[in-house]
Amino acid sequence: MTKVRRPAGSGPAPELKGLDGLASDILGRLDLEASLLAVVNAAVDLIDTDIAGILLLDEGDDEVLTMRACTGHRSVGTAHLKAGPGQGVAEKVLATRKPFKVDDYTTSRSISHDFYVIAEEEGTRSALGAPMMVGGQVIGTLMAWARRPSKFSAGDLQTLASLASLATIAIVNARLYETERAAVSRLKEANRRLEDQYGLLRRSSRIHGELTRLVLDGEGLTELVATVVEHTGGGVAAMDVTLELLTASEESQALVDRAVRHLRWAAGRSGSDPRTVTIVPPDHFFERWLLVAESAAGGATLGHVVIGLDHSPTSLDEAIIEQAAIVCALVLTKETAVLEASGKAHSDFVWELVEGEIDDEGEATRRARHLGYELPERLRLILIEVENLDAWAGAEAGAPEAAERRKDALAGSARRLAQAGGTTPVPAARRGSLIALVVKGDEDSGPVRSLAGAILHSLEEAHSGLRLTAGISGPFGFAAGTTPALVQAQNALCAASAAGSGDRVGAFDDLGVLQFLLAPGNRGDLRGFVQKVLGPILDYDRDHSADLVRTAEVYLDCDCNLQRTAARLYIHPKTVRYRLDRVVELGELDMSCQRDRFNAQLAITTLRALSLQDTRK
Structure with missing residues (x-):
């Protein structure tokens, strides 16, 4: 221009x-x-x-x-x-x-x-x-x-x-x-967010309805976990207040381990609020995103729901785990109510059984079957004492009701561990700091001792800070006149606590004469002691018209002198030696061991004093 x-x-x-x-x-x-x-x-x-x-x-x-x-x-x-x-x-x-x-x-x-x-x-x-x-x-x-x-x-x-x-x-x-234009853009964005929120609420409401129907239909945590897996595509697990696994989707052990580490870490932090959905990003421990939500009711923690995701969690994922935690609390509350309703019947049965108040086998069998147990002919009681139970339960639980639930959950863990090696449910109960487990038992205390030791080890490994000791009763049935299994287990527990050795499991069978010093026995206990020491020898004498018990008695009375024993019995020393070899073989005794000689002499003295000719009667 x-x-x-x-x-x-x-x-x-x-x-x-x-x-x-x-x-x-x-x-x-x-x-x-x-x-x-x-x-x-x-x-x-x-x-x-x-x-x-x-x-x-x-x-x-x-x-x-x-x-x-x-x-x-x-x-x-x-x-x-x-x-x-x-x-x-x-x-x-x-x-x-x-x-x-x-x-x-x-x-x-x-x-x-x-x-x-x-x-x-x-x-x-x-x-x-x-x-x-x-x-x-x-x-x-x-x-x-x-x-x-x-x-x-x-x-x-x-x-x-x-x-x-x-x-x-x-x-x-x-x-x-x-x-x-910016206002219009903001309005469009707000409208989009509202639509997304509405869609989220609609999907969340539909999922909540599905989860709630599970409870109304009487389904349990397994179905809850399966539903959450279906909607999130991740691994899912539910744990109780003690962080013990209740149920989980397939191949979720790494998820459970990571969640337990996080929850234990969070519990040690002052001011941490467990009643929120926590998102933990992937790390070298766990390569997936971790979502953790507390299941609580009435201000008390009942458990936790955890989800592992391959992708960064969305708002829907957070909403799903919140809903799942609520429904998990409903399921656990329902189960708790059922357990509390039947818990007294179970507890009463166990304590009456081990205290010797049930001496009729038919009554015991009927009550056991009503509660879902099949009792073996011979039983043993494992009595576990948790020395610091109150301090341990209150450390993480907070409210007294939650602490009691944590104690009961520990007893439940002990019951599951006792049952793990068998095929039938194990009657169990808790009274204060004592946990009673009724298990199958025979004359050999070794298997039950090993089981008790394994239970203590597993509980202490899973729950740091616990101090446990166990006592095992002798084998018992329902015959009248025997010392209750609870007393026997308490005596064994007392002996194990006083021993001060690394072995924190005591068996009543192994106390020998100490069982009578700790608590004077009755006729049934004495018969049991004689049978344990001399039973096979008495059976041999009866079946073969032999005189092994008398030979052992004289031998011990003669201060284990072979020549004097032969003179007292008017037999050849070689005959004495033969009979003593049979006594050692049948009774599994070592006559060179002072303890075995003492037990044998005490059993023979008891036999003569109480005229217990047939200890099986």
Whole structure:
């Protein structure tokens, strides 16, 4: 476009005729940058100047002006111009809020020379500026520069001021449009989030309905875990308050181990809130995302639900585990109620059995079957004492009710461990710090001793801080007149506690005469002691009309002297030696061992004193 220069000082009337069309063009634009460029181009044309530019205050800064649109310039410095307080014509306009002009940079003393280098590069000599005002506040300036000394007229000032007003309106309109567009965008985003939230709530509600129906239909935790697996695609497990596994999806051991480590760590942190969904990112222990949620009811922790995911958890995953934790609490509460309803019957049966109050085998069998047990003919009692049970249970449980549940859960763990090696349920009960387990038992205490030791080891390994000791009763049935199994187990427990050795399992069978010193026995106990020491020898004497017991009695009475024994019995010493060899073989006695000699002599003395000719009667 060819510029037509007009003499300085001439009126603006011809140029102002085009402002109406320009205003329509500028106001019809919504693009701010295009609007500003249209204004500076119009300024160059209408005022017949060389350079025009718009400088706006930086957002959040009411002192620094920055070039936003420029035309006719030659220098990069002009395009990136920034004017601070007191610098150049633009800052003069900003400070006075009025139009300002400089007819010749080289002679003017009204402005600073901060931009003299840029003026030299551009070859500019004069300038004219008008403020851009909104609500009485200056938001920028519209500038015009000429490469000659100039006498800008009042018409030029009016034209520039009009263009500055148009630029201001364009800026306001563009900003309003941007604000509206941002508002629309926010509304769309809010609507999208609401739709997502509605979809989440709808899916969460549907899943909650599925999980709740499981409880109403009488299903258990296994079905709950399967449903959660179906909706999350991850591994799922449910644990009780002691962190013992209740049920889990397939191949979930690594998940359970990681969850237990996390929960034990969290329990040791002061101020930690377990009643939230915790998200644990993958680490070198576990390569999946871990979600942990507490199952609680009435302010007490009942257990935990954990999920392992291959992907970062979504809001739906979090909602699912929250719902699963609630339903898990319902299942556990229902199971607790059922257990509490039947627990007294189980507990009463176990304690009456081991205290010897049930001496009728038929009654014992009927009650046991009613409770789901099949009792063997011979039983043994494993009595476990937890020395620090109250401190251990209260350390993590908090509320007294939760501590009691933790104690009962420990007894349940002991029962499951006792049952693991067999095929039938094991009657078990807890009374204070004592856990009673009724197991199959015969004359050999070795297998039951090994079982008790394994139970103690497993419990202490799973629950750090526990101190356990066990006592094992002798084999018992339902015959009247025998010392109750509970008393026998307590005596063995007392002996094991007092022994101070590494073996924390004591068996009543191994006490020997000590069993009578700890608690005087009755006739049935004495018969049992005689049978244990002399039973096979007495049987041999009866079946073969032999005299092995009498030979052993005289031998011991003669201070184990072979010649004196033969003389007392009127037999050859070789015959004495033969009979003693049979005694040692049948009774598994070592006559060179003082303890075996003592037990044999005490058993023979008891036999003679109580006339217990047949110890099996």
